[in-house]
Amino acid sequence: QEAALQGRFQERVDAEEKIEPRDWMPEGYRRTLVRQISQHAHSEIVGMLPEGNWITRAPTLRRKVALLAKVQDEGGHGLYLYSAAETLGVSRDELVGQLLSGKAKYSSIFNYPTPTWADIGAIGWLVDGAAIMNQVPLCRCSYGPYARAMVRICREESFHQRQGYELMLALAQGTPEQKRMAQDALNRWWWPSLMMFGPSDDQSAHSAQNMAWKIKRFSNDELRQRFVDATVPQAEFLGLTIPDPELRFNAETGHYEFGAIDWTEFNEILKGNGPCNRERIEARRKAWDDGAWVREAAVAHAAKRKQRALK
Numbered sequence: 001q002e003a004a005l006q007g008r009f010q011e012r013v014d015a016e017e018k019i020e021p022r023d024w025m026p027e028g029y030r031r032t033l034v035r036q037i038s039q040h041a042h043s044e045i046v047g048m049l050p051e052g053n054w055i056t057r058a059p060t061l062r063r064k065v066a067l068l069a070k071v072q073d074e075g076g077h078g079l080y081l082y083s084a085a086e087t088l089g090v091s092r093d094e095l096v097g098q099l100l101s102g103k104a105k106y107s108s109i110f111n112y113p114t115p116t117w118a119d120i121g122a123i124g125w126l127v128d129g130a131a132i133m134n135q136v137p138l139c140r141c142s143y144g145p146y147a148r149a150m151v152r153i154c155r156e157e158s159f160h161q162r163q164g165y166e167l168m169l170a171l172a173q174g175t176p177e178q179k180r181m182a183q184d185a186l187n188r189w190w191w192p193s194l195m196m197f198g199p200s201d202d203q204s205a206h207s208a209q210n211m212a213w214k215i216k217r218f219s220n221d222e223l224r225q226r227f228v229d230a231t232v233p234q235a236e237f238l239g240l241t242i243p244d245p246e247l248r249f250n251a252e253t254g255h256y257e258f259g260a261i262d263w264t265e266f267n268e269i270l271k272g273n274g275p276c277n278r279e280r281i282e283a284r285r286k287a288w289d290d291g292a293w294v295r296e297a298a299v300a301h302a303a304k305r306k307q308r309a310l311k
């Protein structure tokens with residue numbers, strides 16, 4: 001019976017039918033989706049911190065409004081994604097607990113510091129750029145609630161990316177000091193952005209199964225290559241230099257070749273030893289603790305309303 005259900009499930013996936021919360025699904029499919037969607041949600045929420053650091057110090061009112069809106073969008077994406085994960089039978093409390101205990105991962109990229117205003121431009125341009133490259137194919141993911149959430153999220157990410165690129169352009173065309181700041185931010189964010197796509201294909205534990213289940217549509221290395229191909233000309237337009245002496249265009253393949261990624265750095269971050277890992281979790285723990293009274297009040301309010309409705 002289980003084998004028949006598995007077969008029917010794979011047929012539906014192969015036929016590009018969406019899988020919905022009440023449909024039968026293999027336990028492994030459910031597990032990997034909870035893992036990926038919750039990691040994605042955690043990334044959005046933790047991802048508010050590096051940029052949030054600059055909201056009070058944005059150089060103009062216009063920049064402050066844009067940054068505030070962007071960080072707010074990220075909070076919205078996180079909540080949206082937690083809801084998508086909840087459709088798989090896991091509670092938000094449980095997911096937040098996994099983040100705060102260090103059991104659940106979130107994107108490596110959010111463990112780097114944002115010491116200058118140019119970092120806000122680099123995050124929008126590179127981090128949101130990489131996020132879009134990875135997330136547009138997720139709009140066609142086989143799991144309905146995740147795919148539908150990604151449509152709206154990608155539209156907003158696209159605005160975030162433009163906001164970042166425009167900020168970089170303003171700096172790159174500014175004073176020599178501003179241009180130096182932009183170059184310095186590119187130097188610090190380039191390699192971590194490439195790591196966002198995950199381990200190389202031969203090291204990626206989940207890729208083969210996730211591709212068969214049509215959760216992933218392209219491999220980590222394929223998406224990384226697309227990102228490099230799209231981003232190098234953008235850096236040239238800014239008049240900035242990608243910090244990779246081995247970067248070169250291969251006219252035969254039509255792709256840029258690039259140097260080796262430092263996977264030791266990536267693995268250390270995943271183990272919790274990046275520059276800001278502890279600070280990020282500490283900030284989330286404090287926010288959770290500080291918000292305890294809001295959760296208690298909401299529960300008490302809901303109970304009162306329920307009682308009133310019964311009368």
Ligand code: FAQ
Nearest residue numbers: 040043044047105106107108131195196198204205206207
């Ligand atoms: N960081 O076998 P694979 C954003 C883990 S964008 C940390 O290749 P998979 C927007 C992976 O989870 C960022 N961990 O795994 C924003 C697995 O660990 P596990 C979030 C990583 O799932 C912008 C192990 O390594 N985007 O937030 C990373 O097939 C600006 C083996 O890897 C998403 O989450 C990493 N970079 O492929 C917000 C997109 N890479 O669970 C604020 C959805 C890999 O076995 C500001 N996720 N790992 O312990 C995905 O597309 C996939 O999960 C991948 C990884 C591609 C990230």
